Amino acid sequence: MKKLNLKSMKKQTREQLFTYTVIIVVYIVVQLLIAAGSMSSLMQGLLVPMCTYSIVAIGLNLCVGYLGELSIGHAGFMCVGAFTGALCTKLLEGTITNKVLLLICALLVGTVVAALFGFLIGIPVLRLKGDYLAIVTLAFGEIIKNIINVLYIAKDTDGFHFAITNGNAIKLSDEGMWLINGAKGISRIPHLSSFTAGIILILVSLFVVYNLVNSRSGRAIMAIRDNRIAAESVGINITKFKLMAFTISAAIAGAGGVLYAHNLSTVTATPANFGYNMSIMILVFVVLGGMGNFRGSIIAAALLTLLPEVLRELKDYRMLIYAIVLIAMMLFNWAPKCIEWRQKIVTRLKKNTGKGAA
C-alpha cells in the first residue's frame, strides 16, 4: 500500500515539475522574443493580463475543481485584492522607493485581506450547497462592488477621512489626497506589475495549490467533494477543510487582483471588471481548462484572453466569433460524442505512429 502511494506521489511530482518547466520555458522564450524585438506591443501588453487571469483561474479551480463548490463571486475577491493592494501602494509610495518591495507589500496586503474576506464569507456560504451556494457567492461579489463604488477615503494633514455614499462630506485641506474616490476608484497607481512578477506569482500559486491538494488536507478536501457524508463519518472536520480551501482560493484571487491593479494606472469597480461577468469569465477558464486541472486553467485563461485581441482585424465581428469559438470549444471538450470521436482519432494516430516506428 505504502509503496503504491510512493509511486503515485512520484508521478505527481513529475507532473508538477513538468508544469513548472513548461512555464519557465514559455517565460524564457517570451523574454527572448521581446529582446529580439519580434513581439508586437499588443502581445507585450497582454502578457500581464494573461498572468492575472491565469492566477485567478488557478484560485477558482481549487474551489470548483477540488472543493467541488461553484463560486461565481471570485471577481469580488479580485476586487478586494486590487483595492487593498493599490491602497497599500498609495500609502507606502512615499516611504518605500524600491518598486519590487512596494509590489511585494501590496501583494501581501491584498492577499491577506482577500483571504480574510474569503474566510468571513466562507463561514456562512459554505453551509449552503450547489446553486444556492453559487448565488450567495454572486451576491457577496455584487455587494463588495456596490460598496466600493460609494466608498470615499481620503488622507490629509488631519489624518484619514472616511465617508460612505457622500463624498462631499469630506472637506480636504490643500495637501489632501483622495485614496478611494467613490466611483472614480483609485487613480494614479504606480505601474508595478510586470511579466516577470506575473510568472513568479503563477509559480507561487501553483506551488501552493499543488502542495495543498497532495497533502493530507488536500485528500480530505477531495473526500468531502466526492462524498460528504462518508468523509464526515471517517472523522474529517468538514467545516475546517472547506473553509481552508475556500480561503486559499480567495487569497489567490486577491493576489491576481493586486497584479491587475498595478498593471493599470487606475482601478474602478465596474460590472465589466469586478462584476459577475468577470466571475463567470474566470469560471469559463476553469471549466474549459478542465476541473481540477491547474495547467488547463492557465492555458485556457491565456488562450481566451488572447483570442479577442488577435481577432481585432475582424472589427465588429470579433466578439461574435469569440462567442462561437467559446461554444465550439465547450462542445469539443465536453460533449460525450466529441470525446469518443477524439479518442478514436488519438488511438488511430497512435497506431499509425506505432507502425511508422516499426
Next chain:
Amino acid sequence: MNFLSYLINGISLGSVYAIIALGYTMVYGIAKMLNFAHGDVIMVGCYVTFLTMSRQGWHPLPAVLLSMVVCTALGITIEKIAYKPLRRAIPLAVLITAIGVSYFLQNAALLIFGADTKSFTSVVTLPALKLADGALTISGTTIVTVVACIVIMVALSLFIKKTKAGQAMLAVSEDKDAAQLMGVNVNATISLTFAIGSGLAAIAGVLFCSAYPTLTPYTGSMPGIKAFTAAVFGGIGSIPGALIGGILLGIIEILGRAYISSQLSDAIVFAVLIIVLLVKPTGILGKKMQEKV
C-alpha cells in the same frame, strides 16, 4: 401614502422579475441547468415586437404572437445546437455553453440592430388606475403584468398537473433515468420545456419593455441575472416560488432604495437574499433534498 405607492412600484417591478424567473425556474427544474441565455432570448423577443409594432405599425397582439413564435423557435434551436450534445456532460459545461450563447445573442443583436437605444411603445393601452383622489397611481402596464404573471403561473401549474406532457416533465425533473425507463421521451420533454420557457420569455420581454421602455442589445442581461436571483430566492425549480421570489425581490429593491439608501440598493437586495438563504437554505418554497448515503 408614500409607502403604499412604493409598495405598488415594488410589485410592478417584482412581477416583471417573476415572469422572467418563471422561465429560468422551469428550465432549471427539468434540465437542471441555469440557462444564462434566457435574458437574451427576452431581448430578441423585444426586438421582434419593436420591429413589427413600431416600425411596421402592426397591432400589438399579432406582434406579440410573432415574437413568441420567434422566441420559441430560437429556444428550440439553441437547445438543439448548444445544450443537447452536452446532456450527459457535467452540469457546469452546459452553464458555460449557455454563457457563450448569451454572448452570441448580444453581439448578433448589436450587429443586426445597432447599438443605439430604441424607445419601446407600451403594448398595454389600459389607462392607469387612480385611487385616493389621484394620490396613488397604478399604471395599466402594472395591472397587466401582475395579471399575466398570475395567469401564466396558474396555467403552468395546471399544465404540469393535468396533461400527459406536464406529467412527463415532472417525471424527468424527479429522475431522468427512471423516467426514461417508464417510457418517457426525455429528449422531447426537455425540448418542450425549452420551447415553453422561451415562449414565456417573449411575453416577459414585451411586458418588461412596456414598463421600462428602452431597448438595447444588452437590455436582457441585467433583468436576467435579477430574475435568476429571484428564482433562487423563491426556491429554484418551484413555479409558485418564482412568483413569490420575484415579487419579494422587487419590493425589497424599491423599499431599500426608498427607506435606506438609493446608493446601496444593490447591496441591500443581495444582503437580504443572503440572509434568507442562510435561514432557509433552499429558498422560500424550495424542496428540501434528502441526502442519500
Next chain:
Amino acid sequence: MKKFMSVLLATAMVATCLAGCGQKSEGASQAAGTEAAGASTDGAVFKIGSIGPTTGDAAIYGQAVMNAAQIAVDEINAAGGINGYQVAFKYEDDQADAEKSVNAYNSLKDWGMQILMGSVTTTACIAVTDKTAEDGMFQLTPSASSTDVIINDNVFQACFTDPNQGTASAQYIADNGLATKVAVIYDSSSVYSSGIEATFVEEAQAKGLEVVAEESFTADSKTDFSTQLQKAQSAGAELVFLPIYYTEASIILTQANGMGYAPTFFGVDGIDGILGVENFDTSLAEGVVLLTPFAADAADEATQSFVAKYKEAYGETPNQFAADAYDAIYVIKAAAEKAGATPDMSVSDLGAALTAVMPEISVDGLTGVGMTWKATGEVSKAPKAVVIKDGAYVAM
C-alpha cells in the same frame, strides 16, 4: 492522454502567440500600405488612432465617435489633408474597459499610430494616458471628462470637465432663478455622473439652492426610477438635475409622466441625443433644459452639413459624442498645422510639438466657437443652455 492533450494545447498556445505577433506586424504593414496607396505624392500619411467601445453596453458612445471621426477624416483628406499629407484613421474597440483600452492602444501602436484621439470613456482613458505619457504621444480625448484624465502634460480634452459642468449647471439654475429646491438623480457607479453630481451639489449649496434629494442608481439597477422620482416629488423638488446619459433619462421622463410629476428637468451634455432615440415620444421631453455645447438642430452651416452627412452615412442623428469627436479631429489638424508637423517626425517629437502649440490655437467647431486650451489640457468653451420645445432645441 490528458498530458498529451495539455502539451498539445500548450504548444498550440505558444504557436498562436508567435503567429499572433507575426500576423500583427504583417497586418499592420499591409493596412498601412493599402491606406497609404491612395495618399499624397510621397506616400507619407498621418496616422491617427482612436479608441472607444463599439461592443458592450457603452457601444452607442464609441460608435458615435468612430463614425463622426471618420467623417472628419474623409473631409480633411478630400480637402488635401494636413500640411499636404493625407490622414489614415484606425479605430479600435475597448468595451469601455481600462485593460482592454490599453490593449487597443498597443494594437494601434503596432499599426504605427502617431496621434491618439481617445479614449472615449473616462476610466479607460485614464489607463491609456499613462501609456501615451510613456511614449510621449499626443493624446486628445473627445469625451473623457474627468479631471484625472488630463494629469499628464500630453493629454488634452475636447469636452468640458465634469466639475466644470456641475458648477456651470448650478450657477445657471441659481442665476436664472429656475428653482430653489432641487433634486439630483445620478448614476453612482459612473465616474462621469458622480463627478458632475459632487460639484453640482457643492456649488448649489454655495449658491443658496436647497438640494432636497440626492438619489442614485447603478449600472446594475437602471431600469426602474419610480422611487427616486417619488422621493424627489415628496421632498418638493421643483427641478430635477440629471447628470446622466439619455438612455436612462428617457425612462425617467416616461416614468415621471406616468406619475403625473412635472418638475423642470435639467440635464447636461449626456442628455443630448434624447430627441434622436428611435420611436421616443418627444412630447415627454417638452420643457427639458440642458446645458450642452452641441445641438444637432442648430442653424449654423457647419452643424447642418455635419448632421446631414452623418444621417446619410449612418442613418442616425449624431449626438454630442459625435460632435466632440468631429471637432477633436479638426483640433488635431489645427495643432498639426500650427506646429508645421510632418508624418516623418517621431511619435515623441510630434507629441512634443503638438503639446507645445495647443495653448496657442483657437478652433471654431461644432461644439464651440473660438475654443482654446490651457496648458493643463482643459478646453475653454461656453456651454449653451437650450430648452426643448415642440421636439426641438430652442436657445434660452
